Amino acid sequence: MKIAGIGAAVPERCIANAEVERQLGLEAGWALRRTGVRLRPVAAPDEATSDLAVRAGRAALADAGVNPHDVALLLLATSTPDHPLPPTAPQVAHRLGLMRAGAVDLAAACAGFVYGLALGEAMGRTMDACVLVIGANVLSRRTDPRDPMTATLFADGAGAAVLVPGEGVLGxxxxxxxxxxxxxxxxxxxxxxxxxxxxxxxxxxxxxxxxxxxxxxxxxxxxxxxxxxxxxxxxxxxxxxxxxxxxxxxxxxxxxxxxxxxxxxxxxxxxxxxxxxxxxxxxxxxxxxxxxxxxxxxxxxxxxxxxxxxxxxxxxxxxx
Missing domain, CATH: 3.40.47.10 (Thiolase/Chalcone synthase)
Structure with a gap:
């Protein structure tokens, strides 16, 4: 299996270090020195993980030139599903028009996308079919704004890759x-x-x-x-x-x-x-x-x- 297309979706709003440091009472420059982060994209109040995932998935499918009907499996790597139940992947698959695809969430935290690539590559070879892997999170809703260890670091966004039959994943x-x-x-x-x-x-x-x-x-x-x-x-x-x-x-x-x-x-x-x-x-x-x-x-x-x-x-x- 190989990657034939990629896509991303990043919220328009960004929170800069100055705002976070002011809220936490930190000296100017603390966040950049500790984390390397200067800006954090943050989802709009009405924007959920599925919304970002759909945007990224649609971009990746278009980039790959793959028809949604040709996708056999969607793997959504997320730590922030829209709801505790049901999983978010079936909704994303429905909105993307993946009418013939299985769909499941992967809870592998920050390693979720690479886990998805490895599992998607294996399943894609088995089925000789296309697999869509998406990593998407709205971590701003799981971060304590009073905690400098997390508030200065975590952000929101989504990215996706389409795997198609061929040689590309080497190990x-x-x-x-x-x-x-x-x-x-x-x-x-x-x-x-x-x-x-x-x-x-x-x-x-x-x-x-x-x-x-x-x-x-x-x-x-x-x-x-x-x-x-x-x-x-x-x-x-x-x-x-x-x-x-x-x-x-x-x-x-x-x-x-x-x-x-x-x-x-x-x-x-x-x-x-x-x-x-x-x-x-x-x-x-x-x-x-x-x-x-x-x-x-x-x-x-x-x-x-x-x-x-x-x-x-x-x-x-x-x-x-």
């Missing part, structure tokens, strides 16, 4: 480290702790990040490991990578993981300053931006890597 890696499940988490709203007025009052329905320094070190190691494992599966080494598109976790993680992988910033797509961290949406958005900037050329070797809550990690090597 993948999927990893999970469940012993670290509580380093990035939302405590309330699931079967372990249902929502209650008390939980909402305490902000337990919003995202929390624990043990920041250790989480940073773990994310760097896991990002680099995912890339190395995917390259091993493709029987390539890092010197063959033309373009590395990491999950836009934050700029410091990207730089440190790049050092471990042996990939320079000149070969790295870094859009975190303008687009923030939209979890599973960052990599497909970055692919679209990279192509617009002329950084992606057919035939190049492209490495994708991601790490996120769970903790989960994923890597994929593509011949673009």
């Amino acid at each position: 993948t890696y999927l990893g999970a480290h469940g012993e670290n499940w509580d380093e990035i988490f939302i405590a309330a709203g699931g079967s372990r702790e249902p929502l209650s007025p008390e939980a909402i009052e305490a902000g337990r329905h919003l995202m929390r990040m624990r043990n920041g320094p250790e989480l940073f070190r773990r994310a760097v190691r896991m990002m680099a490991q995912a890339g190395a494992k995917a390259l091993e599966a493709a029987q390539l080494d890092a010197s063959r990578v033309d373009v590395w598109v990491p999950h836009q976790a934050n700029r410091r993680i990207i730089r440190e993981a790049g050092k471990l992988l042996g990939i320079s910033m000149e070969r790295t797509v870094d859009i975190v300053e303008r687009y923030g961290n939209s979890s599973a949406a960052t990599i497909p958005i970055a692919l679209c931006v990279a192509r617009e900037r002329g950084l992606l050329i057919r035939g190049q070797i492209v490495l994708l890597t991601a790490v996120g809550a769970g903790l989960v990690s994923a890597g994929a090597v593509l011949r673009w």
